[in-house]
Amino acid sequence: MRESLRTFLLVTSFVCCGALFGASTAQAQCGDFNDNGLVSATDALGVLQAAIGALQCDVYHCDVDDSGNITPTDALIVLQWATGQPNQQLSCPIDPTSCQNDMEFFFESVWTPILTDCVSCHNPDGIANFTDHVLLPDSVMGYLDHNFGVLRGLWENNKGDLILSKPQGITHGGGQRLGITPSSVLYDHLVELLERFANPVTNCETTASYWVGxxxxxxxxxxxxxxxxxxxxxxxxxxxxxxxxxxxxxxxxxxLVGDHFESFIREGANDHLLTDKFLNRGTSAFNVLKGEYAYPRLYGRINYIEDLIGGEAADLAWQMTNRALAREPLELIVNIAAHERSYTEIVTADYIMVNPWSAAVYNTNSSLSSEFDEETWQPGHNQGYRLPNYPQAGILTSPMFLNRFPSTATNRNRARARWVSKLFLGQDIETLAPRAVDPAALENEDNPTMYNPNCTVCHTVMDPMAGTFQNFGDDGLYLENNSDSLPREYKRTELYESGDRWYADMRAPGFASQLMPGSYRDNSLEWLGQEIANDxxxxxxxxxxxxxxxxxxxxxxxxxxxxxxxxxxxxxxxxxxxxxxxxxxxxxxxxxxxxxxxxxxxxxxxxxxxxxxxxxxxxxxxxxxxxxxxxLAQLGFVKLLTPEQLNRKFEGTTGYRWARLSDPEEPDLLGRYRIFYGGI
Structure with a gap:
């Protein structure tokens, strides 16, 4: 490297004394230090001076090896290119400003560095939702078009000056934001946005299609x-x-039919819901249902079989019942797929899926064709709980789902709201804003989730949805205190009033700026399910x-x-x-x-x-x-198969089962090698 640099300096000194090598035309100005449309040895000298800090040059012109930094190596490559040496390529980072239509500019130069700060308050649920500047977070489909339209609307209504003045803190309740002043780069971005409103740039002919080639x-x-x-x-x-x-x-x-397809649905759903955890004896579905106090018929059939046949049969009955209880939410999705029912039923179904073993626990009175067949599933109604009128809203009211995503006295169903939003709306509420770490930003200790803007950006969305889980306790039991599911610690405070179902120091139950009607007090999750399905x-x-x-x-x-x-x-x-x-x-x-x-x-x-x-x-x-x-890194169907998928592929393509001779019915991929091959 040192010898190459010495040679480079010798050559460039010759250039400076009057000799000029032949120049080559460059593409996209990469290596063209003086921006004259040609790449020459003069440009190589300029790149070297930029590398040692003597001159300024951006990476889009001078980082010709796309390493992220401008170094003497870049200067040497430019010189070799200029002198016609073969096998040299100039590959600078793409200049994001080289050609941008208005929407690209808005996203990269306005939304990302500026408006993601504004949306903390200026959103439909935020403390600035009464203004003309109400934005949508990036988790909402169509947010970019909407937000671009909001700012363009201000400009069209002769309020473009507010786009420049408010971030500076001029008559702005939120004060100055991001240090924006007329001399700042972000201010220049806002000025350019207004200029683009007046002179739109809608097309860039140099933008290549993603799918070409x-x-x-x-x-x-x-x-x-x-x-x-x-x-x-x-x-x-x-x-x-x-x-x-x-x-x-x-x-x-x-x-998309048959047992293998149903297995695909079941496994794909469990990768999200994780309710197969309850198949294990140590974390069983029986533990979720909290014994015969909550479900008086929980052990009735098992005890009957034990009295009639004996302990070994009772143990087998326990296993089949536990499997039926644990698989209930997954079987709901299988039923929807297999019978082509509306997918909205995952959050609206007024039934629970049961087979002969779980039907006895839930007292569904289902007319099942067999008393013992684990594979016979039918819809039913949960009438086995100790209280009447158990609400049904698909997975939302599933005992297994509620216990798999539990709550605490301080979390107050917020985790459930977050996961419901992520699983069924594709929106992770916790990404609506960066998590504040500055102590000064968190110094408001007077109910910050209600009043601190650093907290409200997420909690205005999360907490009303959390409130719709008001009737279910931390472990998922319905009205576990008979009249409510509030923790004892809260009910001892002055905030609690007799008859309350929800916390007085939190936002009222609701969804997406809508308050839950009082008529849904007993079945609030049924209301939430309908709202989600219509969203x-x-x-x-x-x-x-x-x-x-x-x-x-x-x-x-x-x-x-x-x-x-x-x-x-x-x-x-x-x-x-x-x-x-x-x-x-x-x-x-x-x-x-x-x-x-x-x-x-x-x-x-x-x-x-x-x-x-x-x-x-x-x-x-x-x-x-x-x-x-x-x-293209994640394009195309290339994936590591789960043990279940690999087992199906092996049997489907070879016609053989990978299993021990001593136990041919137990595929090794589903048994002793399950964890080794990435199973859960």
């Missing part, structure tokens, strides 16, 4: 993968015929939920730091995925997903859409480089 699986290859994933087998003749006749959606849909985010949440089940990885998160070296490729990947998710969610909601013949909120059609999407079918790309590799 991406190759895809053939229809038959898509069917092969889908059949293994969903059905654990090779395609059937009927499915192959569908593909040959150009009906890939119909072919994929044919794979536009519900469809998007379903897409994200089942994307993770299919692909084994979370969706792309929107990158937040425009200065990060990988920001542009990560943003491109996010936008491409986001557009597909939005399209699938819209089709899922209006009933045009999949084959388009099965109505709205059809889970099978949602899975068909994900299978037909480029996210699943992409298999390769041409013109790859470091930036492009980052863009």
């Amino acid at each position: 991406v190759s895809h699986l053939s229809d038959m290859e898509v069917l092969e993968k889908a059949a293994i994933l969903f059905a654990g087998r090779r395609p059937t003749g009927a499915e192959i015929t569908d593909v040959e006749r150009g009906r890939l959606a119909d072919a994929v849909r044919r794979t 536009p985010r519900f469809a998007r949440g379903a897409v994200q939920f089942w994307y993770e089940a299919m692909f084994g990885r979370p969706p792309h998160a929107r990158p937040l730091d425009p200065t990060a070296a990988d920001y542009r490729p990560r943003l491109a990947a996010f936008v491409a995925q986001d557009e597909i998710f939005t399209d699938i969610a819209n089709k899922f909601r209006d009933g045009t997903a999949g084959t388009g013949r099965n109505g709205a909120h059809n889970l099978r059609d949602l899975l068909v859409e994900l299978t037909l999407s480029p996210l699943f079918t992409a298999v390769g790309a041409t013109g790859s480089d470091a930036t492009r590799d980052l863009e």
Whole structure:
């Protein structure tokens, strides 16, 4: 390196004395230090001076090896390029300002560095929701268009000066924000935004399509993968015929039936709900139901079998009953998929799924065809609890779900609200704002979740939803105190009044700025379930939920730091995925997903859409480089299979079971190797 640098200095000194090497035309100004459209040895000298701090140069011109820093190596590469040496490439980071339409500029230069601070108060539930500047958080579908429209509306109504004055603290209840003054960079961004409102930039011809150069699986290859994933087998003749006749959606849909498909649904749901925890004896579903005080019939059938047949049979009955109780929320989703019921029933179903073993506990009076068959499931009503009129709202009122996501006297159902939002709306409430760590920002000790702006940005969304769980105690029991589920510690305070169901020092039960009607006092989760099902985010949440089940990885998160070296490729990947998710969610909601013949909120059609999407079918790309590799890093259906999926794939493709001769019915992948292969 030292010898190369010495040679470089010798050459550049010759250049400075009057000799000039031939120049080469550069692309995108990379290496063009003096910005004259050519890359020459003069530019190489400028890059060297920038590397040692003698001159200024941005990375978009001078970091020609895309290392994140300007070094003498960059200068040497520019010199070699300028002198025509082969095998040298100039690869600067992409300048985010080189060509940006108005929405790109708004996101990168206004929303991300500025408005994400404003939205803490200026949101529909915030303390500034009475102003003309009400923004949506980035967890709400369509937030960017809405927020861009809010600021453009201010400009159109001759209030553009407020966009510049308020962040400076001029007649602003929130004071100065982010140190913005007329001499700050962020102020310049706001000025440019106003200029763009007057002179819109809607298109950049240099922006390449994300999908250019991406190759895809053939229809038959898509069917092969889908059949293994969903059905654990090779395609059937009927499915192959569908593909040959150009009906890939119909072919994929044919794979979404049978025991293997139901196993896929059950496993995908459990990866989110984690209720299979209760299959184990040490953390059993029996423990969740809290004994015969809460469920008087809990052990009735088991005791009867023990008296009639003996202890060994009773132990087997205990295992089958425990399995039935634990699997109840997963079987609800299986039932919805298998019988093509509306997916909204996961939060609205007025029934609970039971088989002969759990029906006895819940006293459902279900007419089951067999008294002992574990695989016979039917809807029923929970009449086995010690109190009458147990409310039913799908998974929301499931004893297993409520216990898997418990609460405490101080948490007050907030964790439940957070997980319900994340699982069913695709919105993680805790990401609405950065978590404050400055002691000064948290010094308000007078009920900060109600009055401290650093807390209210999340709690105005979370706490009303938490209130709808008011009738269920920390462990998930309904009205555990007979008239309420409030902890004794709170009921001893002066805040409590006889008859209260919820905390007086918290926001009233509600959802998305709506207060829960008083008529739902006894069945508040039924009201919440209906509100969630009617929320536009519900469809998007379903897409994200089942994307993770299919692909084994979370969706792309929107990158937040425009200065990060990988920001542009990560943003491109996010936008491409986001557009597909939005399209699938819209089709899922209006009933045009999949084959388009099965109505709205059809889970099978949602899975068909994900299978037909480029996210699943992409298999390769041409013109790859470091930036492009980052863009495409999570594209295509490549995943580590769970033990259950690997076992189905092994049996489906080979026709054999991987098991010990001494126990041929117990696949090793589901038994002794389950944890080794990543099972939970």
